[in-house]
Amino acid sequence: MSQSSDPRGELRPIRLGMVGGGQGAFIGAVHRIAARLDGQYELVAGALSSDAARALASGAELGIGAARCYSDYRDMARAEAARPDGIEAVAIVTPNHLHHPVACAFIDAGIHVICDKPLTTTLADALDLRQRAAARGVRFALTHNYSAYPLIRAARAMVAAGQLGSVRIVQVEYAQDWLAADLEATGHVNGHKQAAWRTDPALAGPAGCLGDIGTHAAQLAEYVSGLSPAEISADCTTFVPGRRVDDHVQVQLRYAQGARGLLWASQVACGEENHLRLRVYGTQAAIHWDQDLPNELTWHPAGEPARRLTRGMASLPDVAAAATRTPPGHPEGYLEAFGNLYRDFAEDLRDARAGRLTPARVPGLDDGVRSLAFVEAVLASSRANAAWTTLSVPA
Amino acid sequence: MSQSSDPRGELRPIRLGMVGGGQGAFIGAVHRIAARLDGQYELVAGALSSDAARALASGAELGIGAARCYSDYRDMARAEAARPDGIEAVAIVTPNHLHHPVACAFIDAGIHVICDKPLTTTLADALDLRQRAAARGVRFALTHNYSAYPLIRAARAMVAAGQLGSVRIVQVEYAQDWLAADLEATGHVNGHKQAAWRTDPALAGPAGCLGDIGTHAAQLAEYVSGLSPAEISADCTTFVPGRRVDDHVQVQLRYAQGARGLLWASQVACGEENHLRLRVYGTQAAIHWDQDLPNELTWHPAGEPARRLTRGMASLPDVAAAATRTPPGHPEGYLEAFGNLYRDFAEDLRDARAGRLTPARVPGLDDGVRSLAFVEAVLASSRANAAWTTLSVPA
């Protein structure tokens, strides 16, 4: 591909590999669409499955040459690092328990990483990854995709600019129903690919609903409010008989400067599809956002009528405009938000190509460490009958 | 008024008195509209103000003869009890601290009572009223008006009929913003009639937001779900500097059979007018109701599309039809719901006239006792740093 006006090749798409995400996977397909959306990546290698035949077939469907269809991620890291045209970044879309070993393999090979959340299954592993990445100088993106919605970025900017005054109340909830049925008792859990691994502590880690969606809720609340809870009181529940992880989580939040909050995440809330909702109330105004209406942000200035801010509107903060592809009234959604992370991380990677040391544009290892600190605090509090537990995040 | 076809006079409107509710009051006017809506009451006496001139002027506006405009509720109870055409029931719409003494005066005089909530400022007082009313044989209505919305009654009937399966999750919230500003620091609180007494512990009792709207939320959740929390963990906060009562309440709820819940009430949530919302999730279905859309109930059967049930719809439980005055699409609201309590209590009072011993049709002293038990448990838990506190309601 000729790039006459781009002699340094900076505009050249990023060469991307993927671990996990073979036929039938959910999140792997999402990552691939996100990577394609803006033409900033080229998927050229994969360890899409640990089954060699399936890895090959999955790769063929995606136009990956057979030579770069690996069945072992360690081989892939080694081989790609050795190629002159080897991948520059890898997307890790495996079940949670593999995030750490896979990320280690690629970090150690000097390859940048895009990793699905939660970062790891333990805080210790998260800290280990952070240390390794720093040592090796690789860039790391953690796909807290909800924080990449244009209006979420607008909300964060508005809070940061003081438009809410001092934050008093944070209400965040993430409700689903796809694990509400008695899957374990009926044995159906084994035939349900997503449910099978997400309810298995060996694959998902000790946190079920908490790790899967509670971490998204916590990250979103923190991303927008700019506040981290100082202490939490958590009550984790397992409603479905035979389930080995939590499927419902309630957390009271207390913030250092006095704000209060509630976090609710559930995978057994009948009728809720993927309902993520955030409300932040300050002394001067409040904002509401709901993933069912992702192109709107409701802005409630004290004593004035509520305003409906819409994606693409000229008066929004610049960060929102930068994260939008279509004019107001042309709805964008989940994939576009996910694509924003990929597009922004491509900028990070181009900086890395050029040796520029720039601050990360997307959530990364610090967010992952914070998430795992949150997970461990919630589990500890819940085991202690919801005792207040200090949330301390290793610096 | 001739009632030729009603020789026993049963259809004759109830003779009603009112204590509190003079010029400028809010809830008194609401009670009067509720009483008028169905023509079941005739307001004939009042101690509308403790200021004699104001009591008289307020009464004149309402067509109450000067002879029955009292400035002392004790005089009123005595005098009305002595008249052959004396009031049959009294509506108590004073600040909270007067509910107990006023109710005592009328109960002891054998006059039935309609009392605004919260019933009293202490559980002991609530128990005292319950004991007195039982001893004297008077009927008692407590205006938990939100439970009288037709679709709330439908929801309760649906839960009771098992249509949700087993209840797992209760989410209830009641958010307002009218106390969000720094009223105390600026001194404006004194010029704001509602704020002045509702933030004064001597008048409102020890519970601020908790007593004013938290009790509504708790009653509504219990009314619909049919469940009382077994233990609670509560965090009450006072956000506004100088305020003497709580203005924000968060409560974790645990139910005997394993259900979980969250209750949130706030009077400092910028942009929220009077936003009461209830969601109950069971194993088979969920229901959502929101006072901003009071003519709708969303019904989420597991694995099926959500349905929008509307007030007046033929397929609703009979209790909903009985509480509705207009066909679907002709919106009813807060006053109609309030009026339902008055209309139903008129039936109770006609039963009393006729000596019929019937079960109460509206919330009453048991609800009041439960509310005060809840208030005291929440305050105790909050003082103990949100320790789990058993909610025991005296039988």
Place this chain on the structure above:
Amino acid sequence: MSQSSDPRGELRPIRLGMVGGGQGAFIGAVHRIAARLDGQYELVAGALSSDAARALASGAELGIGAARCYSDYRDMARAEAARPDGIEAVAIVTPNHLHHPVACAFIDAGIHVICDKPLTTTLADALDLRQRAAARGVRFALTHNYSAYPLIRAARAMVAAGQLGSVRIVQVEYAQDWLAADLEATGHVNGHKQAAWRTDPALAGPAGCLGDIGTHAAQLAEYVSGLSPAEISADCTTFVPGRRVDDHVQVQLRYAQGARGLLWASQVACGEENHLRLRVYGTQAAIHWDQDLPNELTWHPAGEPARRLTRGMASLPDVAAAATRTPPGHPEGYLEAFGNLYRDFAEDLRDARAGRLTPARVPGLDDGVRSLAFVEAVLASSRANAAWTTLSVPA
């Protein structure tokens, strides 16, 4: 009832009679609630049914003495006019074909009138009533109740104040589904009290859906926009086999200063309960109102975020505040709006009592004349294959 502070008796409730509205009627009950809501009327006489026994029984239920339960409205007009304590106003809630003769009887007896819409079944009759009322000096209220919603009054005031700039587009629709089924073919129409008369041209007049709800839509659009169409092109349809009146109406509207509009009314729109919706777009802003959310008015200033104006909000025009009984967030609805007409007309009647010549506070005979002119123009246009037809309203 003593009125010591009101020596002239001005505050005394209006003595009201009713024609129509016996047991089982719909709109009669609505009028009675509206009359009771603010305590401004006392229902003391009625010709509730032309069947004497039913008239008596219906009256007894409402506390009307047997002596004032008439079975002939002419007798009632005569007798009440002759009593010293006779009714001061009559509410006419009969089928349409009786509006004219009943109104004549009471007007001629010098009794003020509240009449359900449409005023009459012909323009000639409407003009006759207007002439008679003027000659006799009686006040006349026509219950275009939708125009009495607080936010509709706010909208009208905002348009009149120029906040929309110049009006360009009017979109109004009123959709129902209660006549969608094949009632005529199955014979069920006869057993359906409302359907029976509303689809019978002898009782409803020549306009079916057009007269029943199309007139409401036209009045609402005109009330808010301040504009009357100059010419219209109408297509009336009868969808249900065997039906004798229109059940679906589409009208193109052209206004004198160039604005355009569409009016749609239907009683066969599956799933629509009583869905009245108005949108007015000007050069500077637009407003939207929807009866399903009657406590909100959406305000779209050009180039700015939409604002949600809520009933009770301090910044609304005064006319809205005057038409509201409860604070923001305490939903009001159809009955409260209807009650606003009654309350405002009580003011008109008190002016009449005192001999004050004041402008009418509510819709009246001019609105009725305009409605019938609209009905006749629509029917004429539709008969002429939707030819443009000038809408000329007799002055």
Place this chain on the structure above:
Amino acid sequence: MSQSSDPRGELRPIRLGMVGGGQGAFIGAVHRIAARLDGQYELVAGALSSDAARALASGAELGIGAARCYSDYRDMARAEAARPDGIEAVAIVTPNHLHHPVACAFIDAGIHVICDKPLTTTLADALDLRQRAAARGVRFALTHNYSAYPLIRAARAMVAAGQLGSVRIVQVEYAQDWLAADLEATGHVNGHKQAAWRTDPALAGPAGCLGDIGTHAAQLAEYVSGLSPAEISADCTTFVPGRRVDDHVQVQLRYAQGARGLLWASQVACGEENHLRLRVYGTQAAIHWDQDLPNELTWHPAGEPARRLTRGMASLPDVAAAATRTPPGHPEGYLEAFGNLYRDFAEDLRDARAGRLTPARVPGLDDGVRSLAFVEAVLASSRANAAWTTLSVPA
């Protein structure tokens, strides 16, 4: 790119070219995202601008080699047709007046076409394209993208399956506000790239709002209802002073079997961003869809509660599932719908590669012909003062 498991190369991406869509264009970027979303196309050539330098710069940004950056579309058609690795399809995203000549050039060169709507500026040109494409055997996609929303496809399938019974009423509207300001009078129109050409009859054709969005509304209504109007009565208006094309269109629709409808399109409706809305009412049920909530379809079965059908729901027709990429609750939008057209057309093109004669999966020349017949009928009716005009579509 090796395709070992795909010996025939069928899975190989389609080689795509683009005419128009240089730097700063809107719809060109949308087409490119749509083409990238599923990895089915590779953009390898373009006449992105008629300015050679700009064409080259625009191409470089998109990774198109300089050799295949053309400044004249005729050169491009010729050269690409001659290359062994020439483009297989071209996307035409120019102003309307160029659609016909550009399409001719590529059709005549045997290259398949994806063309933005409206197909042409005259019916004669549309018929010409249809004849040429048939003669040359090329496939042709017309991007009526709104018809590719998953729930629109579900709606169409439900209507076709008789779930609405017989259709009675079609209500479609498409409202925007981006041309509401006085652009012409102020001269701002020239500095507004989109407005400049879309309001210039030489570039946009004789239909302004009508051609730009009215055609979308008409196509959507027809696509879902399965009905074409038999005759129409149209009133086109130009509100903004100095504007040379219509900016507001109202159309009454009559269908052969008796159904009725209204179509409204406007580009001067203050506060409307890109508000496309469709409602279809039948004898048994109705459906509503609104682009502001594109992941929902409201289903109103007669006499039952409305149901909220959501994208991804298992019970939807298969065509909806085939057009969806993410599970329920993960919102998709405009770009995903647009991408569906591209993905489906890739299937058409693979059939063409393999010589398979299959029916088109996406809107094409017949839709384009119907749209232009509609445009010409509307313009004719409007010129004749909204006279009823037969809509005859050349077979």
